[in-house]
Amino acid sequence: MIDIWYIAILDPVLNGLIALSQVCYNSFGLAIIVLTVAVRIVLMPLTFKQTQSTKAMQAMQPKLQELQKKYARNQQKMQQEMMRMYKEAGINPLGCMWPMLIQMPIWIALYQSIMQALAATPENLLMLSQHLYSWDIVGQAIPLNEEFLGLKLSQPDPTLILAILVGLSMWVQQKMVTAPSTDPKQAQMASMTTMMMPMMFAFFTLSFPSGLALYWVVSNIIGIVIQYFVGGGWGYFTFPSFKPQPQTAASDQQRALKEGSDKKN
Amino acid sequence: MSRIKKYIKPLVLLGLILIVFVTGCGPITGGGCSGTQTQGWSGFALYKNVICFGSMEGKVIALDPVARSENKTFPSESEWSYLVKVSTPGSACGAVCAPSSSSAGLGIYDTPVIVEELVYVGTYTGKIYALNASRGVVRWIYPREGYDTVGAIVGNIVTDGKSLYFGSANGKIYALDAATGDFKWEFQTSNKIWTSPTIDNGIIYAGNYGGNVYAISAETGKEIWSIKIPSAVSSSISIYENSLYFGTFDRYLYAIDKANGQEKWKFATGNWVWARPVIQSGRIYSACLDHKLYALDALTGKELWQFTAESPIVSTPVISGNYIDVICDQGILYKLDLDKGTKVSSVALGYTAYGDLFAEGDTVYLYARDHNVYAVDTAKGIVSWKFSSLLK
Structure with missing residues (x-):
């Protein structure tokens, strides 16, 4: 099993990255960015499908809520009806998870490739020899230059900058696709997921090699760009507003009460 | 109950991601995700009846083969061990930060070298220790107290009896006085050095990870010549008569002229030549990561035999x-x-x-x-x- 992982996934990614770094003026950081763009291009059809699937799911929310009310005491029937509804609409409810699941092995392969390729210790460098192809371009690139934009790609970023970038870009991307729910329970759950995922990845960034964090940031930015053009603008993401807040009914009522008490006085 | 239920789904998803990451980074780093471990791989030096080496636990150990064969309790009369303490966490320790505990050691890569009564060893934390070879007591440490360390020392120290010469991960070659540990000179190369230099007739020869080979005057530290080859130097350099021999990361064993660095021949191997080539009687014996030991004619590079x-x-x-x-x-x-x-x-x-x-x-x-x-x-x-x- 481990052999298959090495032969089919890790070794191609590792050698590809090293060869890319040689092409990219001996910059391993640039190679990671180029690989990220390539991965996102390959996953583009899945990303489109995910975006469409998410939009369709959101469009179905009112109908689903009706079903939930109708079959509140019969969970099995509700599930059957929901699946029927998905089938009629041509939606796979798990469709939006595929791009993420497919990217998982790439993340792992990239993490392992970064650790191996940069060979932070003599033992790592020795181990690397057994995973390299006999291409001249690979041999001439070893050992790699781990410096990129002030970062040491094999080590975590000692500042919080990369962690903030990872968290922020992921949060924006998630906010763009997460529809506000009228159901308070669902709204709370969505809010929690939207916050926790970026926080978790930001936390990972503090202890993972910054090369991997670089991949996350670039990948998230590309995701935001794709979502912007495919999903039609910023979606459900709203920029913080600094304009005066429009008056609400509650504030009108308070003002009326205040005016009333002033007249009495 | 419903309050707990609503948290289950996102927590399961986050947990899955965590599991994938933790298990995913295990096979490479030996189970840890936060960094890499150094272990060390020292060889031996002979002093009278004892053999000295640097351990993976950061100790310099002197063993008496006779006492060991008699299974005596360590240390016997002529044996000793000295723990190289890591008291400056993270200081010039290459890619790996040393443990914070001052009593912990870090694996030693350098094979000790002995001149008269002193045994010298370089450490991954960038220090050179001179110890009394009979008792394992420190004579001097370079750099001196309060000064910055010199970068990880992975290759061996070489000596001409008067001075010590070594390369460092900071890309410099250093010369120290063997008796006192006083600094003599340093020479900056273009990239880090994880292999051993070699000395012959007052000239230091060293390769680095930038694909350069240098010839430097042992007396002054001035460059005599340097060459650039297509790939970085993977092995320590050996000398035989008028040639230098070393392996490279693009899977060649090179022979170059020691007078000017001009290529004499190169021999293609199936992987890196990591070990220093061994030379005797006009033959070069080169171990390779392609499972083979090659015997070549040192003059022509012609293969004489190979063992797999x-x-x-x-x-x-x-x-x-x-x-x-x-x-x-x-x-x-x-x-x-x-x-x-x-x-x-x-x-x-x-x-x-x-x-x-x-x-x-x-x-x-x-x-x-x-x-x-x-x-x-x-x-x-x-x-x-x-x-x-x-x-x-």
């Missing part, structure tokens, strides 16, 4: 009489006929050694990855004794 081991060969082989001993990654120690490359005997130890092999008569000493020093009688094909560096 079970797995990659990392450590530098050792010549003993008419035989050459070599160990492969699976821990099989082979004794080969020097003339024909045929196998005379083999001993399966189960653990390999990355440091240089050391021979005295029919006994080969090696420091294996299981933290044991093995004394192997290659004539009889048996382990005479073994000693664990995990001292209690």
Whole structure:
């Protein structure tokens, strides 16, 4: 099993990255960015499908809520009806998870490739020899230059900058696709997921090699760009507003009460 | 209950991601995601009746083979150990930060070198220690107290009897006075150095990871010549007559003219030549990570014979009489006929050694990855004794 992982996934990614770094003026950081763009291009059809699937799911929310009310005491029937509804609409409810699941092995392969390729210790460098192809371009690139934009790609970023970038870009991307729910329970759950995922990845960034964090940031930015053009603008993401807040009914009522008490006085 | 239920789904998703990451980074880093571990791979130096080496636990240890064969309690009269303490966490320690505890050691890569009564060893934390070879007491440490360390020392120190010369991960070659540890000169190269320099007739030869080979005056530290080759230098440099021999990461063994660096020949191998080539009587013996030991004509580069081991060969082989001993990654120690490359005997130890092999008569000493020093009688094909560096 481990052999298959090495032969089919890790070794191609590792050698590809090293060869890319040689092409990219001996910059391993640039190679990671180029690989990220390539991965996102390959996953583009899945990303489109995910975006469409998410939009369709959101469009179905009112109908689903009706079903939930109708079959509140019969969970099995509700599930059957929901699946029927998905089938009629041509939606796979798990469709939006595929791009993420497919990217998982790439993340792992990239993490392992970064650790191996940069060979932070003599033992790592020795181990690397057994995973390299006999291409001249690979041999001439070893050992790699781990410096990129002030970062040491094999080590975590000692500042919080990369962690903030990872968290922020992921949060924006998630906010763009997460529809506000009228159901308070669902709204709370969505809010929690939207916050926790970026926080978790930001936390990972503090202890993972910054090369991997670089991949996350670039990948998230590309995701935001794709979502912007495919999903039609910023979606459900709203920029913080600094304009005066429009008056609400509650504030009108308070003002009326205040005016009333002033007249009495 | 419903409050708990609503958290289950996102928590399961986040947990899955966490599991994937933790298990995903395990196979490479040995289970840890936060960094890499250094272990070290020192070889041996002989002082009178004891052999000295640097352990994977950061100790310099002197062993008496007679006392070990009699299974005496360590240390016997002529034996000692000295722990190289890591008191400056993260200081110039290359890619790896040292443990914060001042009592912990960090694996030693440098094979000790001995001049008269002193044994010298360089550490991964960037310090040189001069110890009394009889008692293991510190004579001096470079850099001096309060000064910055010099960067990780992975290659060996070389000496001409008066001075010590070594390369560092900061890309510099240093010269120190052997008796006092006083700084003599430093020479900045273009990239880090993880291999050993070599000295011949007052000239230091060193390769670095930028694909450069330098010839430097041992007296002044001034460059005599330098060359740029297509790939970085993977092995330490050996000298024979008018040539320098070394391996590169693009899988070649090079022979260049030591007077000007001009290429004489290059020999294609199946992987990196990591071990320092061993030369005797016009023949070069080069162990390779492609599982092979090559015997070549030193003058022409023509292959004379090759021996294929079970797995990659990392450590530098050792010549003993008419035989050459070599160990492969699976821990099989082979004794080969020097003339024909045929196998005379083999001993399966189960653990390999990355440091240089050391021979005295029919006994080969090696420091294996299981933290044991093995004394192997290659004539009889048996382990005479073994000693664990995990001292209690």
